[in-house]
Amino acid sequence: MIIEVENVSFRYAHSPEPSLRGISMAVRKGEFVGIVGPSGSGKSTFCLTLNGIIPHSIKGEFRGNVYVDGLNTREHSVATLSTRVGLVLQNPDAQLFNMTVEDEVAFALENLGIEREEMERRIRWTLKLVGLWAKRHEFPPNLSGGEKQRLAIASVLVMKPKVLVLDEPTAQLDPLGRKEVLSLIALLNREEKITVILVEHNTEYLLEYADRIIVFDNGRILMEGKPEEVFENVEVLENIGVRIPARIKISYELKRMGLTDKIIFDRERIVEVLRWAYQRRKS
């Protein structure tokens, strides 16, 4: 297991209630895990435990253990853990502060004591991977939202982490930017075999790409499983405010109307049932 979380609880200093309440989970190498849950359920707090920001940089009461690639986060600095787990947050502007795209990516490497040549090789590899090589001399604030977020991803990728944790990386982007970033994440998982943990409200995307979905509610894991298994719990999820992928919602309604006996995931099959129901109504 590349990530192991054992009974983790966390209460922010000055907060009366814990934000995480006994989270246990593990992530396999190469896995793509999607995290969903209502606002305030602890998703962001959980992400911050994965590279040691909690407990090292944010004060509070931390219980349990998180192991990243075998390292207990309590015993290693955020700098060391960041070479294993790259963390990307919602707002790309808050993560970029250098004068050029290239400097932004180089900056992350500066304290790692890497040789000049290897540095250049890594920067080239990363910028090509995220599709920003041609824009390497540009001023980051001039990039589009999607490009900025791809640059934020590049600046953690350049450290060659085995795991990428992304906390709603598309929340502030327009539809095009969102598409660019989500395709990049899928590519990094499929082609580069990077383990991905993604907090994302776009459940359509998660249904397509995630191997597993974890649902957070009130600081706990409410359920987890394959996307098809989890999203089948339409009523429970809608009750807590998790969006159901459109085709599952349609199929769920077909089942309620007695037109199928179970939820169908296959688009073609849904269309077939709808066609059949339409024909039946006409005749």
Ligand SMILES: Nc1ncnc2c1ncn2[C@@H]1O[C@H](COP(=O)(O)OP(=O)(O)OP(=O)(O)O)[C@@H](O)[C@H]1O
């Ligand atoms: N710095 C902080 N200090 C005190 N309480 C906090 C802090 N950050 C978050 N919380 C509280 O912890 C709980 C979990 O918040 P968290 O941001 O982890 O949830 P979330 O599921 O990521 O929500 P969202 O989808 O809105 O980002 C909330 O009750 C929130 O108010």
